[in-house]
Amino acid sequence: MPNLDALTLSLTGRASHTIVREPGVGSLTIGPPSRRGPSPDITVGADDKINWSAFDSLTVPAGYPWPRWLYYHGNDTGFAAWSMKRPIERFDWTPASAASIDASRARIGQFTVNVRTAPVDIVLPESLDDCRDFAAAGDLSLLSPALSAAAGLPPNLTFAPDTHPSRDAEPVRLPHFAALAGARSVAVSVVPLRQPFDCASLRQFPQARRVDLRGQFAGPAALASLTELTCLELRYCPDLSGLPPLSTWPKLTRIIGWNIEEAAGKRLRAEIRHLTKAAGRSWEHASMTQLRASEWFVTEYGLPFSGWPTKVARAAVKAYRTAEAGIAAPESPAAVEAAIRTFVRAINALPGIETGERDDAGEAVRQLAANAPFEIAPDLAQSWFDAERHF
Secondary structure, X not given: OOOOEEEEEXXXXXXXXXXXXXXXXXXXXXXXXXXXXXXXXXXXXOOOOOOHHXXXXXXXXXXXXXXXXXXXXXXXXXXXXXXXXXOEEEEEEEOOXXXXXXXXXXXXXXXXXXXXXOOEEEXXXXXXXOOOXXXXXXXXXXXXXXXXXXXXXXXXXXXXXXXXXXXXXXXXXXXXXXXXXXXXXEEEEXXXXXXXXXXXXXXXXXXXXXXXXEOOEEOHHHHHHOOOOOEEXXXXXXXXXXXXXXXXXXOOOEEEEEEEXXXXXXXXHHHHHHHHHOOOOOOOEEEEEOOEOHHHHHHOOOOOOOOOOHHHHHHHHHHHHHHHHHHHOOOOHHHHHHHHHHHHHHHHOOOOOOHHHHHHHHHHHXXXXXXXXXXXXXXXXXXXXXXXXXX
């Protein structure tokens, strides 16, 4: 039984909350009671004003501030000012209603905003030293990002727009984010075998050096306009027809294809060899691995265990299939939670789970949650993952 550390905090009033901190758990969830799963670690009202400085004295044994990762569902934007004196490694924010926040001076290494039902106006952190990565998920038409006059380049951008279940739906596009036009790194993640993402909306980032695409996308010919591209990463892509030849990007020195359709992967391998031998192209990294037949995306797509040792991968797939069966027709959202937590505990028992495998297991949890017949918020599934994992 792990040693438990009970702490009393004055978050919304004097000694308003008591939490139990477990060794090795660096994340904390804060928000209203959940109707679809377990309550957060700290329960607050969506409009409660929070004394974020109540965390100032908390550290891990090595002296680093605790919690490292915060998942907050609510409308108090005081965390931005708090981070100016106490940097936050990762902050995942889901506003409960319309919100406006000036985070220009915030020191949040990885900052995620989940936009669900109301507009969010946000001034992004102005320094890459303080905020390396900014992600936005959900209904991106409700997001209005801006940069302060003192800002340099935008942080690395990741977008995960909501998509329709039908692959025949009109491709989803990014809204025009004029303030972010100077971005150097842009990633877009959508679910394979659902509504595709329209690559034409990436033309708004003409200075992009790195583009990372995951899932089903349409109109890849538009990527030819990104003439500054040095890095192209493609993962879980079931259809790459129309992708321009690699010679389109004279500055490209890094190309990654992983779990992509087989025909395109073989074509890209041949192009890499040709550019290396005939054109003298020097690659920082070039790989096409886990090439897949089209059928794989229908029956096995996205299971992120293909790079694991065979015996361990077999056990992980078995645990995944068990969880998948458990959420196929559950009686309640609680049954989905139980299946996912059981899956994570099964992964705990496997050997050799390091950083890469941890990320893969997290991806598996996100997929299980996305496939559940009940709507499971990504941050809720992440909280189950963090609560159960020992790696």
